[in-house]
């Protein structure tokens with residue numbers, strides 16, 4: 001298993017600051033913060049107005065729960081902070097995929113450009129990254145092509161944003177030598193995973209490769225071991241698997257999954 005570190009980055013230096021990648025999973029996390037806040041306020045109000053020992057005891061417990069929940073969700077909301085690239089996982093993918101000499105990379109589900117910036121630093125300076133996303137704010141607050149382009153510019157990476165859906169890629173068949181999908185497939189509804197993977201297969205050049213970086217998660221409603229699930233889905237889309245690695249996640253028990261796949265002729 002690869003361990004987190006800041007190694008692997010070549011060529012370009014980070015700007016002293018200025019990246020902004022937006023806030024991930026903001027709806028779910030802000031909702032959880034609001035629930036904790038309201039619970040805490042109600043608990044404090046009850047405790048200060050009631051004389052009944054049972055109510056005072058329960059409201060004290062509720063207040064403790066609310067404070068701890070608020071702290072944990074608040075920490076997640078800024079993890080990683082919106083200005084941090086957190087490169088180690090992308091570096092592991094870039095190395096497994098071998099991006100040296102790649103002049104064009106298609107980064108599907110690029111969002112505000114975190115993966116694009118990190119992967120782009122492994123490409124030759126003349127390279128272009130097609131940064132494709134639906135560019136709405138369902139997952140990331142502030143998601144949009146302008147932010148992806150701006151973050152790319154700060155990193156010295158030529159980013160061309162493309163608005164599109166992973167399961168209907170506006171990209172020519174067999175045209176891409178290297179394709180990445182970082183932390184995006186688990187966000188799709190389960191029934192859209194197979195269409196998205198067959199689109200990656202369709203646009204991949206015959207000698208090309210697809211690199212997938214996934215959290216240890218499956219789409220909503222799917223009960224399966226994530227590594228087994230993603231492996232089977234990728235094979236089912238007509239790829240052979242060249243590499244499957246685990247990348248330790250800082251502060252978490254379950255690792256990232258890095259998967260490099262090649263299209264088979266009869267896929």
Ligand SMILES: C[S@@+](CC[C@H](N)C(=O)[O-])C[C@H]1O[C@@H](n2cnc3c(N)ncnc32)[C@H](O)[C@@H]1O
Pocket residue numbers: 024108109110111112113114115116132133134135136138139140143164165166167181182183184187188
């Ligand atoms: C968790 S973010 C990952 C962003 C970036 N790749 C990274 O590693 O930080 C998932 C991204 O997938 C995008 N996305 C979700 N469904 C998509 C779809 N059907 N087609 C293309 N992009 C999609 C979201 O808009 C979001 O930007």
